[in-house]
Amino acid sequence: MVKKTDLGPILEGHPFFDGMDEGARKLIVGCAKNAVFHDDDMVYKEGAAADTFYLIRHGSIALEVHTPAREPLVIETLSNGEILGWSWLVPPYRCRFDARAIGVVRAIAIDAKCLRGKCEKDHSLGYQFYKQFLPVISSRLGAARLQMIDMYGDPIAYAQKTQAVEKDTLPAKPTPGKVKKAKGKKS
Amino acid sequence: MTQAQVKYAGTAVADPMTPVLFEVGKIKRELSDTFTLELISQSGNPFSFKPGQFTMLYQFGVGEVPISISGDPLNPSKLTHTIRAVGKVTEAMMRLKKGDMVGVRGPFGTNWPVEAAEGSDVVIITGGVGLAPLRPAIYHLLANRKRYGNICIYYGARTPEDILFRKQLEKWRGRFDLKVEVTVDRALAGWNGRVGVVTKLLDLGGFDADQTVAMVCGPEVMMRFSVRALNELGVRNDSIYVSMERNMKCAVGFCGHCQYGSAFVCKDGPVFPFSDLEEIFDVREL
Numbered sequence: 001m002v003k004k005t006d007l008g009p010i011l012e013g014h015p016f017f018d019g020m021d022e023g024a025r026k027l028i029v030g031c032a033k034n035a036v037f038h039d040d041d042m043v044y045k046e047g048a049a050a051d052t053f054y055l056i057r058h059g060s061i062a063l064e065v066h067t068p069a070r071e072p073l074v075i076e077t078l079s080n081g082e083i084l085g086w087s088w089l090v091p092p093y094r095c096r097f098d099a100r101a102i103g104v105v106r107a108i109a110i111d112a113k114c115l116r117g118k119c120e121k122d123h124s125l126g127y128q129f130y131k132q133f134l135p136v137i138s139s140r141l142g143a144a145r146l147q148m149i150d151m152y153g154d155p156i157a158y159a160q161k162t163q164a165v166e167k168d169t170l171p172a173k174p175t176p177g178k179v180k181k182a183k184g185k186k187s
Numbered sequence: 188m189t190q191a192q193v194k195y196a197g198t199a200v201a202d203p204m205t206p207v208l209f210e211v212g213k214i215k216r217e218l219s220d221t222f223t224l225e226l227i228s229q230s231g232n233p234f235s236f237k238p239g240q241f242t243m244l245y246q247f248g249v250g251e252v253p254i255s256i257s258g259d260p261l262n263p264s265k266l267t268h269t270i271r272a273v274g275k276v277t278e279a280m281m282r283l284k285k286g287d288m289v290g291v292r293g294p295f296g297t298n299w300p301v302e303a304a305e306g307s308d309v310v311i312i313t314g315g316v317g318l319a320p321l322r323p324a325i326y327h328l329l330a331n332r333k334r335y336g337n338i339c340i341y342y343g344a345r346t347p348e349d350i351l352f353r354k355q356l357e358k359w360r361g362r363f364d365l366k367v368e369v370t371v372d373r374a375l376a377g378w379n380g381r382v383g384v385v386t387k388l389l390d391l392g393g394f395d396a397d398q399t400v401a402m403v404c405g406p407e408v409m410m411r412f413s414v415r416a417l418n419e420l421g422v423r424n425d426s427i428y429v430s431m432e433r434n435m436k437c438a439v440g441f442c443g444h445c446q447y448g449s450a451f452v453c454k455d456g457p458v459f460p461f462s463d464l465e466e467i468f469d470v471r472e473l
Contacts, residue, residue: 060379060381062376062382064376071375071376071377072375072376073373073374073375073376074374074375074376074378075373075382076383077370077380077381077382079381100376102379143383143384143386143387146384146412147372147373147383147384150372151315151372151405151406151408152315152316152343152344152345152372152405152409
């Protein structure tokens with residue numbers, strides 16, 4: 001078992017802390033502990049209090065959306081060196097998705113409630129944290145938007161659905177108008 | 188590396204406008220809308236091509252379409268194409284049977300810079316059916332493995348069911364001298380692989396940005412974001428190659444249907460160094 005005091009060097013080596021000053025890192029060590037999840041363990045469930053976030057050291061975690069009468073949909077997987085959870089930064093501090101371990105996952109769990117308190121007291125620390133988290137949030141938002149556009153989908157089918165384009169017509173071409181009735185024929 | 192170095196000298200046939208008869212030797216359904224045709228020349232002559240080149244495939248009585256070659260350049264006795272059925276011609280091709288005949292013109296166009304990349308790391312970023320035009324390059328890299336540094340293949344698909352050449356990817360992934368990572372845009376629980384956009388795979392590294400040649404093929408939006416991600420990691424535009432797709436008809440630069448800026452994709456492409464396109468790649472009207 002790794003003691004709390006040993007987590008300093010581990011945090012230092014985690015990519016998330018690149019550029020963060022030593023003082024801030026030391027403060028975080030006080031809120032950190034090791035966590036291990038086994039295959040299929042729920043790390044947290046949608047709607048739960050977002051009081052912890054995780055630095056993944058090893059393994060993969062799936063972010064899932066649960067819909068009734070359907071299998072859960074995996075919207076993203078996170079793995080080594082990534083951060084799991086930023087809902088603790090945004091009121092009402094509730095988890096927005098389910099998080100489930102894929103295989104064995106080793107992580108550092110950070111007591112977000114404790115950290116929120118520290119950030120509230122020390123705005124300089126809070127600013128540093130937001131500076132670390134904002135690129136993570138921005139990159140995930142960008143990735144989510146790219147996933148939304150269904151870029152590998154059939155462009156013709158998409159154009160047909162949205163613009164009434166004929167098959168075999170490239171999306172770049174103008175949408176054909178209505179077909180004129182042939183002269184001399186009654187409909 | 189300049190574009191001139193990756194250009195192919197010419198086509199293998201005497202008259203590039205005359206289709207040559209090929210017989211369907213094998214047809215394999217890869218995905219619900221994607222299939223692979225193995226064609227055998229009626230003349231018995233080997234069909235030499237370079238990775239990244241395409242042919243014009245003629246379905247008699249229906250029409251002609253440009254299709255990238257997806258087979259092994261070291262095995263010119265078979266001409267292999269992997270085709271996604273998205274229109275009248277390709278849908279008709281999906282109904283072909285062993286022994287049917289098709290017309291073939293080509294090969295046409297520029298190739299992936301597999302020779303110019305010797306001595307460098309190679310990163311291949313591809314998505315969807317874009318893996319097909321890159322497969323000949325992968326065959327070449329693997330056949331000449333010692334000539335290259337690290338090789339990374341990063342592939343993205345829509346869902347686990349849409350992963351093209353899945354068994355082959357799994358086999359390549361088992362090699363010790365190759366880094367292969369696959370991600371999908373969405374999946375149901377039970378899929379133990381990655382879910383996320385293909386550009387995220389670049390964060391896994393595995394290559395030295397200063398000494399890397401990147402080959403990118405997939406939907407244009409995917410290529411745009413992949414190039415940006417490569418640039419952010421320090422890969423220069425003249426080391427990034429993309430395969431463009433436009434409305435190719437004649438395949439020899441006469442008709443102008445595939446004009447892209449000052450280039451014709453059929454003749455000056457389809458593989459371009461990104462440095463040649465950076466001025467026009469984001470021009471939406473082109």
